[in-house]
Amino acid sequence: MRSCLAALLLTTTITADAARAGETACWFENGAVVAPAVIGTMAGDYVIDLSAPRTLLHDTKAQMEGILAPELSLSVEVAGLKAPAVSVKVADLDARGAGFVTPIAGVIGMDVLSGHAIEIDFRHCRLRIDRPWRARRQAVLPVTLVQGLPTIVAAVSDGPVALRGAFAIDTASRAMARLSTREAKASGKLDLSARHRAPARLRALSIGGVLAQNVPASLADDLPEGVTGSLGVGLWARHRLHLDARATTLSVAP
Structure with missing residues (x-):
């Protein structure tokens, strides 16, 4: 999964406004x-x-x-x-x-x-x-607010079925991807409240055209209407994330 995000990284430098918080x-x-x-x-x-x-x-x-x-x-x-x-x-x-x-x-x-x-x-x-943001290499992903949540477009597949939609930026779940129960159903016993576990697997996860395979996953019953799923700490770990103040972009740096 490190290579998935690494494949998105571009070479650039960005400096934010003066710190306020x-x-x-x-x-x-x-x-x-x-x-x-x-x-x-x-x-x-x-x-x-x-x-x-x-x-x-x-x-x-x-x-x-x-x-x-x-x-x-x-x-x-x-x-x-x-x-x-x-x-x-x-x-x-x-x-x-x-x-x-x-x-x-x-x-x-x-x-x-x-x-x-x-x-x-x-x-x-x-x-x-509200601190200055600097990154020599980064991927910049467009963000859309859905019922107050910042989301990015991603696609997942379990093989025969593919799903594309708005995925929340999840900083409180172990799974790389959680799917809303509106979009998917568990084939076996799965504790939806156990966000510290990722017992399932998805065949593939695609973000910005970059593909990851055999993705640790789970289901979620706490996401608002219009949010397909969430992308968790299993994806973001070992990187830096920066959500801009207007919630229009998510920058990911190594």
């Missing part, structure tokens, strides 16, 4: 990018998920703080970015937290990150927001 160290667990953040006054380890439309607070974390409401407006701080009033949903995240060494406090989604340049450096695990 900041950066923080992150780490990988179960195929997810995790970084320190604060929702309200609740500091903790939060999953950074570009394929999540909304920011979520684990109900266990909320109950520890005496919060019983299913949704409330709270400030969110991550990597120097401060969002003063975000409608945060309280949810049961036990399934998404399975396999993590320490409890996951919640998920930071695109409702917070939208409108900002987001860089995730997988090799060194750094999350940068």
Whole structure:
């Protein structure tokens, strides 16, 4: 899969505008990018998920703080970015937290990150927001917003059937590709909530005309209408991603 992205890389240099926010160290667990953040006054380890439309607070974390409401407006701080009033949903995240060494406090989604340049450096695990972007070699892929989620066009095949559509940029799943259950069905028992696993295989995945074969995959039942699937950390690992502030391009650099 490294060769799949490497085949897309071009030689160029890009410099972004002056920094407005900041950066923080992150780490990988179960195929997810995790970084320190604060929702309200609740500091903790939060999953950074570009394929999540909304920011979520684990109900266990909320109950520890005496919060019983299913949704409330709270400030969110991550990597120097401060969002003063975000409608945060309280949810049961036990399934998404399975396999993590320490409890996951919640998920930071695109409702917070939208409108900002987001860089995730997988090799060194750094999350940068509104920081200058420089890359000597990179692939630049066009991005389309679908119900608030940045997506890129990709195609997958299991051999006899091929599927092409908008795939979300997933930074919280181990699988290289997850297909919406609207588009595909499991032939056997498959835990859709186990995003830290990729038990299935797809014959092929194509992005920008570049083909990868025998792709680790899974299904997803949490993607909005119009999103065919998502492309996960199994694809992006060991690279740097940069989603521009207008969410019109995704740059991928080694």
